Amino acid sequence: MLGRILNTHQQWLCEQFAVLGFVVTRQVAVADTAATIQQTVREALGRGADVIVTTGGLGPTSDDLTREAIASLLGRTLETDAAVLQKIEAFFAERRRVMPASTRVQAQVPAGAEVLPNDYGTAPGLAMDVRPNPFCANGQAGLLIMLPGPPRELHPMFQNQVVPLLRRRFPSLPPFVCRTLKTTGLGESVVEEKVAKPLEHLVRSGLELGYCARPGEVEVRLSARGATAEAQVKEGEAIVRHLLGTAVYGVDDDSLEDVVVRLLTERHQTLALAESCTGGLIANRVTNVAGASAVFLGGLVTYSNQAKQDLLGVRPETLASHGAVSEETATEMAEAVRRALGADYALAVTGIAGPSGGTPTKPVGTVYIALASTEPTQVEHRFNPLDRETFKRMVSEQALALLRSRLVT
């Protein structure tokens, strides 16, 4: 609650539950005090949720209060579970570490709770049926699942123990289908203007439609539930693809760098980069893709004018007469790095990220993006008046989109 830690559990758990067919209605984060934890769980039970998941607070230290607070809320006694204790002792023995006494508390299990073994840590998860449910007006039973906080313990425990448990308890969940179409080169309202009306009949019959704008990208998210979900989402996807054409570059977790590496790999072609204002971000994105080494030969980060001359051989006359941020310099950069590395394609970017360095004719946000290949070099002039990091992200997006659009047409 002090804002020092980013909560990634909520997104991760929501995605898992959505795929299983659950509707997540609420995510709550509260401070580590027994009263607040109890109040929050009581409210969730009061709303008649079928499943309530807590994360964190199961460890051995003094701020780990969840197990005891919930047992006390539900009037259940805590007892040491011999099998769990043995597993904790084995965990320490295996690592040849002395087991601190405080660790024993993690073997305490509320009466009636099912133990979810932890293969990657010492605190087991716990699942308990709250039936009857004293906190809900209609007595609606709730399944309360307590999971450990560290993601590398939480994730496998959820997948290996919680998913089978949920499938057993809720055998007839309606199918849920979600498809995210990722687009580049169009604004959010333009995307909506193009697709909203033609999707209206599907939305009326239950398709859910969402938009999300990121630097240089807009996502269109189609989701549906029930027997016709698959067909609805499929029809929606066909409509969006028809209307937006090649602006749709990928689906779901695809990134532009994934798509570019995939296209280059399929075509057995290679890429080189010469980056000024993006300072290595494009290379960094491309090399985040496993297998990038098959298509990415290398790049230059020519941040100074001297580096543009020394490393790339950009002519001093070009820099003097047109400036470092110009169509001419971008062209020379792209052609030089392509030649130096013998690549099929080379992208070059030169621009003004700011906050300083702008001029009246070339304000902060100005950028030239060049694509060299066997065809005449193509140069785009863009204006992105954004903060430094968003500018870099946006330019990397525009450069990758330029290459992708060459590869798909």
Added chain:
Amino acid sequence: MLGRILNTHQQWLCEQFAVLGFVVTRQVAVADTAATIQQTVREALGRGADVIVTTGGLGPTSDDLTREAIASLLGRTLETDAAVLQKIEAFFAERRRVMPASTRVQAQVPAGAEVLPNDYGTAPGLAMDVRPNPFCANGQAGLLIMLPGPPRELHPMFQNQVVPLLRRRFPSLPPFVCRTLKTTGLGESVVEEKVAKPLEHLVRSGLELGYCARPGEVEVRLSARGATAEAQVKEGEAIVRHLLGTAVYGVDDDSLEDVVVRLLTERHQTLALAESCTGGLIANRVTNVAGASAVFLGGLVTYSNQAKQDLLGVRPETLASHGAVSEETATEMAEAVRRALGADYALAVTGIAGPSGGTPTKPVGTVYIALASTEPTQVEHRFNPLDRETFKRMVSEQALALLRSRLVT
């Protein structure tokens, strides 16, 4: 709620509020439906919160429901604000884009609300006093603040408009002091072992102590509230600095790249980079720092062996006899790029990010980091068996830490 988007607002806002002296009691995320938004705001008002912040749902698309839902909950009419409309029209005119009709909805303002202008987008924020508060048993007034969702609009609006508003409305908040000391090169338990006991007397008198481990770094967070907060945190900081020495590289939002750029700037020295396995991440981090162009000359991303030879002049014999991932190759890379750019310092990294490419003698996670300067080149051999992106992050951290430690000793 489908798990497609990571919520970073909660952390960011919590941190801002903590610094202002507020205690954040609850973070809630709910679906974009009018009924749910109304129910959630009603509950927050019912709990008697002094300040309630909503984010998102102020945009132009059909799933942007927050403004209307809240106006309707509070029985306030919405009217078009001429000044806001003009600003939105100017926003589109400046970018030479046609303004879609749907955008006009963002100029609607609930009766009695204060407009928080948006300098980075079209949707303004809104602040309204709920006084009397019909949803709270004791009528406790609440300040309801509605902010846009995109972080690059939210952050400046909060800092430029919301902070002054909060300081005006809550002039006598108890002081809250928080100091995060950022360390590198030590594990989390080593850090705790060194500092926990010597800080015990301060913790007993109210100092809060937290640790957070990130790839290559451990943060020690000291915070306190009330009249003695400043003194307690200051004493705590002195103790930690004394015990951890140069492992403490910075405070609060400092990053290693900030510190390295600052140190080089102070010394009027320059840096060049030759990156293999980090693929441009180090250059990207360094160029995220405003003013980096004064010290960073440029870099090479030599992903392929061919690029190591062609761009850097690493000798084929070195690659053949020692391999691309070796002390010898790292040394040649660092020395070559330093020479090529005439830099005071050059860092080079070569390693195996995985998932493939490992061998029995050089498994995935192996990396060599070289620092060339006027002194003999220094090479570190590290082993980071991590996933691809964490590996890159960790190596970039180790390389920057190596340079920093040279600059401070």
